[in-house]
Amino acid sequence: MSKLNDKHERVRARVREAFILFEHKEGSRLVDFKDVPTAVRACGVNPTAVQMTHILDQLAALNAETDATGYVGLENFELVVCNFLIQQEASLFRDDYHTLLRAFRAFDPDGRGFIDAESFKSLLTGKGEALSEDELAKMMTVAADGEGKIWYEDYAQRLANDGRTI
Known part of the structure; x- marks a missing residue:
């Protein structure tokens, strides 16, 4: 297998893994349209609002052609998100562990x-790209412990990809 095909297969596998995390019902091969932004971010990237709108528009157009149920099928998700990741590859590297830690x-x-979880939430909602309440809630379930603290060394490790490419 060539390096290019190998890279595309890794991207495809990553997209499928993210899709499965948000699958409506196990084995349904469907993700609720409202979960698409979070599923895209689960691929290890953080698209801008404009990029996310473009992704959602493409999925909506494909969905209108195939199925208007409010869900996105695996094939359409994979097509749009893989194309986005491959086209945007140079700008989609995650920060490494040490950068996040600093x-x-x-x-x-x-x-x-x-860091206090409430302070972190305020920081996230007050600057940059706004997260939806749902995205913020999902993020906090992963980031914060039961006492409302974010132990950032552990969290930075989970966020970082330590140099792995998409």
Whole structure:
């Protein structure tokens, strides 16, 4: 297998893994349209609002041709998201662990090793690309512990891909 085909297969596998995480019912090969932005981000990228709108528009157009149920099928999701990832590859690398760690430490001046989840939520909703309430809630279930703390060394490790490409 050529390097290009191998890379495309890795992208395709990553897209399928993300899709399965948000599958409406196991084995249905459908994702609720409202979960698409989160599923795209689960591929390890954070598209801008304009890019996400473009992805959603493409999926809506394909969905209108095939099935208007409010769900996106695996084939359409895979086609649109793989094309997006491959076309945008150069700009879609995640920050590495150490970069993320430095960023989190900037919000922990006392060096406690954690950030208060409520403060983190305020930070996320007050700057940059806005997250929906649903996306924020899902993120907090992964990021925060049961006591409302985000232990950022662990969380940075989960967020980082340590140099792996899409």
